[in-house]
Amino acid sequence: MSLQRFWSRGAIYLVLIAFCLFYLMPFYVMFITGLKPYEDLNVTRMWDLPKGIYLEGIIEAWKRVAPNFRNSAMITIPAALISSFIGSMNGYVFAKWRFPGSDTLFVLFLVGMFLPYQGILIPLVRTLQIVGLYGSPVGLIMVHCIFGIPITALLFRSYYASIPNELIDASKIDGCGFLGIYRYVLLPISMPAFAVVLLWQFTSIWNDYLIGLVVLSSPRLAPINVAVQNIAGSWSVEWNVQMSAALIAALPTIVVYLALGKLFMRGLLAGSLKG
């Protein structure tokens, strides 16, 4: 038994390690290619480690995408903050101030979370043109906030639903109204939910490509993923620069993920399982 157990445990670890190698492989390739100098970019030596650490690829990539990196930060941070705040208010209403039809309304909100954006892009562009926000970062922030309404409401609603109604009722007896309960009772204990939602919104807005491409495609103002695609799309750019640009684009979300992985997991699960 114990020998058999040894082998079966060993097999499990082997399979898991094989999977991990597969999931790490593209990162490995991005890293080593990004660190190679131009002369070392040889298709037959793709898997070999660079002969040393050469930063020319990274420097060249940073020169190209630095403005877009800044654009992405200027769009993602406010959009994530604003949409989290809106989400917390909406979630609070949906969880604790139900009214006739509020559940139906909530489900109608959720539909928006799933539908492909291709079905709304043309009216979106037209509307932004009419109100003068087409091609402006403010417009893109607004669009991200609106498209974030469903998911943020869902995440906050499930968090607030877990807070006992007795707490709310007690605060009412103490004279708190709608806003008072939010400000003095719920907001101070909402930090875990805010962390999850901020993280979720940060990653999805940072990683967005389609909406940025459609709303803000001018090379100077475009978000980082649009810039990386432009670099990759022009075949003249060397692989080490492409890989470095991709790494730069991935860096903020990777850092956030490694630092706050647990919250990230919680967001993943809450975002899909149920409200």
Next chain:
Amino acid sequence: MRILGNKTVGQSTSTYRGERGLAASPLRSAIRRRAPWLRGDTALAILVLIPSIIAVAVFIYGFIIWTGYISTVKWNTVVEDHTFVGLQNWIQLFKMDRFHWDLRNLALYAVGFMSQCIVFGFLIAVLLDQKIKGEALFRTIVIFPFAVSGIVTGVAWRWLMQPTTGINLLFVKMGLENFYFEWNAHPKWGILAITIAAAWQFTGYVMALYLAGLRGISEEVREAARVDGAGTWALYRRIIIPLLMPVTFTAIVLTGMGSIRVFDLVTILAGPAFTTDTLAFHMYQSTFGQYRFSMGATVGFFMILLSLFLVVPYLRSMQFEAER
């Protein structure tokens, strides 16, 4: 759905305030009789919600209807044209060669992407559920790709799928000297190669769903099955997999939606002609490349209709779960 059956907290306060009574205007007393919830703090709560309601109503529902309308007019140049043409765009789309490619690619992509995500996601979750040392590390690595964007994924995999190097070279180095495959550039199966990159990114998410599901199955259930003489295989086949059906359903819906809307990966990993074309890419090119807005709207609206087949059952099940 539970609406009034569930006594809301808002109701009690507003009744309380109402009883103390302010000057009774006819409107107010009508509200008191007909809709006691529409007062005081609940009214404020609804007020807070109204901007979001308007935003969702306009930017999601309004825009979908608008897209549907554009698909029935003749706006196929830069100049906006509102001449009604009925179903002409739709008929044209259904006859289009490119659209047939899109449907074929959607079917292949969905099969490839969904099966990889679900099979590997489930398998890794089961393995991680065996009291593994370093589980957190394995888990982090498997979910890691989900933190990066589709564009980053595409850039990395395009390099890996270069016929002259990348994966092909790796196989050659491992001893398969004549290994050669065109991957995403393959004239027939290029779209399936793209699903490898897509599944690389998304399997971790599905794994996390399954792992949470497995953790939710109590030890007693497993113990009871073992007492009844079920081996490991039977335990999974007869007890655990059926118990995880809701998770599988969620995974099917999420990967299905991902298949309908895939855009960034096929932009970057595009193969020759329409071999890796998708609805989303077709929509984008028609609209913003060729300025055939009505055709783009037709494809976009078709995508919305397709996704309703997944969204509606999913939301129903969610509501059902919320009611229990």
